[in-house]
Amino acid sequence: MLQGTLTQLVLASCNGSATLRNLGGLASVILLIFALLYRVLCIPVAPSPQKDHSPPRLQLPSWKVTRFFFEKRFDFIKDGFRATSSSIYQTRLFQHAAIVLSGDEGRQVFFKEKGLCLYDTFSIMMGSSAAQFDPHQVGGVVKRMASIQRPDNLQKLIPLILSECQRKMGTWGRERILDPCSSLHEVAFHLVMAIASFDIANDAALSARLKSLVDTVDSITNPYSTWFPWLPGPALFQKFFASMQIYWIIQAAIRTRKRSGIKRDDMLQQMIDEGDGTIRIFGCMLGLSLAGARATGTIVTWLIMHLSSDPTWSLNVQEEIKTFISTHTSSSSPLSGNALIQALSEIPLTAWESQTPNLDFCIRETLRTSQPYTAVRKNTGPDLTIGAYVIPSGSLVVYPFLDTALDPKYYSEPTRWDPSRVLKKDTPFIGWGAGTHACKGQRLATLSMKLMVAYAFTQFDITMVDREGKKINRVPVPEWNDPATCRPKEECGIKFAEK
Numbered sequence: 001m002l003q004g005t006l007t008q009l010v011l012a013s014c015n016g017s018a019t020l021r022n023l024g025g026l027a028s029v030i031l032l033i034f035a036l037l038y039r040v041l042c043i044p045v046a047p048s049p050q051k052d053h054s055p056p057r058l059q060l061p062s063w064k065v066t067r068f069f070f071e072k073r074f075d076f077i078k079d080g081f082r083a084t085s086s087s088i089y090q091t092r093l094f095q096h097a098a099i100v101l102s103g104d105e106g107r108q109v110f111f112k113e114k115g116l117c118l119y120d121t122f123s124i125m126m127g128s129s130a131a132q133f134d135p136h137q138v139g140g141v142v143k144r145m146a147s148i149q150r151p152d153n154l155q156k157l158i159p160l161i162l163s164e165c166q167r168k169m170g171t172w173g174r175e176r177i178l179d180p181c182s183s184l185h186e187v188a189f190h191l192v193m194a195i196a197s198f199d200i201a202n203d204a205a206l207s208a209r210l211k212s213l214v215d216t217v218d219s220i221t222n223p224y225s226t227w228f229p230w231l232p233g234p235a236l237f238q239k240f241f242a243s244m245q246i247y248w249i250i251q252a253a254i255r256t257r258k259r260s261g262i263k264r265d266d267m268l269q270q271m272i273d274e275g276d277g278t279i280r281i282f283g284c285m286l287g288l289s290l291a292g293a294r295a296t297g298t299i300v301t302w303l304i305m306h307l308s309s310d311p312t313w314s315l316n317v318q319e320e321i322k323t324f325i326s327t328h329t330s331s332s333s334p335l336s337g338n339a340l341i342q343a344l345s346e347i348p349l350t351a352w353e354s355q356t357p358n359l360d361f362c363i364r365e366t367l368r369t370s371q372p373y374t375a376v377r378k379n380t381g382p383d384l385t386i387g388a389y390v391i392p393s394g395s396l397v398v399y400p401f402l403d404t405a406l407d408p409k410y411y412s413e414p415t416r417w418d419p420s421r422v423l424k425k426d427t428p429f430i431g432w433g434a435g436t437h438a439c440k441g442q443r444l445a446t447l448s449m450k451l452m453v454a455y456a457f458t459q460f461d462i463t464m465v466d467r468e469g470k471k472i473n474r475v476p477v478p479e480w481n482d483p484a485t486c487r488p489k490e491e492c493g494i495k496f497a498e499k
């Protein structure tokens with residue numbers, strides 16, 4: 001999910017600006033640091049909204065706003081609506097005027113208006129002048145993601161994804177209690193790495209190091225120091241140096257591949273063959289890890305947690321998978337290990353995409369309830385109006401997805417996970433975003449999650465347990481203030497016991 005501020009840095013890195021293209025490796029990175037410092041210290045302050053049509057102002061100092069935005073985003077945004085008694089309010093975020101939207105009109109304007117630009121927020125959120133975005137350049141990353149998801153490519157990825165599931169889940173032994181914040185995220189990361197680079201995925205130590213660097217880049221920490229909002233805090237430098245190390249890993253992988261003369265069937269090979277430069281390959285690899293792996297890890301974790309504790313849906317989905325496998329394979333007895341991987345791999349992509357309706361309902365409901373994503377855009381002009389209010393050109397515009405997802409007008413008892421919800425035609429669903437910036441990895445993400453669930457539920461009995469390891473028959477509430485992993489509010493584990 002393009003849902004970490006650092007995804008932005010990644011895409012920024014691959015905008016292929018003249019400066020970056022001309023400078024190589026380390027030199028460009030050092031230049032970036034200076035550029036970044038210059039940008040942070042000289043960041044322009046957007047004009048304040050016109051007084052007469054301004055939305056009500058949230059009375060909170062801007063350093064507190066920035067801090068709460070990183071530490072308690074969901075509560076902060078919700079409390080803001082309450083404190084201003086308004087569905088739209090203004091505040092200051094990253095030294096910019098920021099307008100926070102909610103409600104139907106707010107959502108429609110947010111996703112429809114062409115002037116609201118995602119890429120222009122990158123430099124502001126990151127404090128980096130390296131991210132002066134040209135959306136057409138970012139198109140390179142999006143184009144690459146489209147090519148990974150061509151049906152012939154996706155079909156080829158099925159055995160690869162399943163083998164990675166087998167490899168990672170095989171290390172859990174006969175019984176394992178998994179941490180909901182990390183274990184399935186690791187599997188998702190390795191799936192993504194296997195798609196991106198054969199060599200990195202096959203080097204356990206390297207890929208573990210890469211995961212830890214990506215986690216640093218992706219951590220939701222405030223990049224600005226709290227006491228001096230114009231000063232970059234240590235987190236910014238940590239993230240920056242982690243990105244540099246990732247860059248070097250990718251650079252080495254490119255060099256090794258070219259020198260070896262061995263062709264592999266992965267994204268790295270495709271990009272080398274098409275003459276993409278190191279910066280763009282780095283951007284795509286990191287973009288895939290940040291935009292794809294984390295979101296897939298979070299959603300599949302909650303999906304498995306819900307399925308393991310909801311007897312009706314657990315049965316529906318497990319029966320569906322059994323019937324699905326027996327319809328498409330010749331074997332009449334239950335399969336496991338390599339035979340299972342082989343059988344599942346031979347099922348056509350079109351069947352995976354169209355013949356598991358119960359699993360589709362469960363994925364949709366999990367996208368709704370377990371994705372505390374807040375989208376930010378910059379209004380690149382002209383001024384916009386929502387009701388009586390003006391959103392001035394130059395301001396940031398903030399929209400929390402949970403405003404739609406938890407709206408009782410559309411979803412009765414909104415916090416209840418209920419895949420059987422019958423949605424009326426006009427019910428808004430923004431689990432994959434909407435408009436110009438809707439998710440570009442939806443097909444790959446859905447397929448990966450289906451394969452993980454099919455493999456996991458065929459191989460293991462899965463139950464939710466409390467901190468003492470005792471079975472519980474419910475799923476804890478998600479911590480919506482944690483946009484990174486959306487961890488459960490209570491300590492709990494997911495128990496995988498081999499069948």
Ligand code: HEM
Pocket residue numbers: 001002118142145288291292293295296299367371373375376430431432433434436437438439440441442444445446
């Ligand atoms: C379950 C997993 C995923 C979820 C829930 C998810 C969700 C989203 C959402 C909500 C957005 C819109 C962001 C916004 O409006 O600000 C988005 C954008 C995006 N996603 Fe995903 N995503 C997932 C997986 C992936 C994967 C696997 C990839 C890569 C193959 C990917 C690539 C992207 C890209 C490139 C964008 C930005 C599109 C643009 O700016 O035009 N996502 N995603």
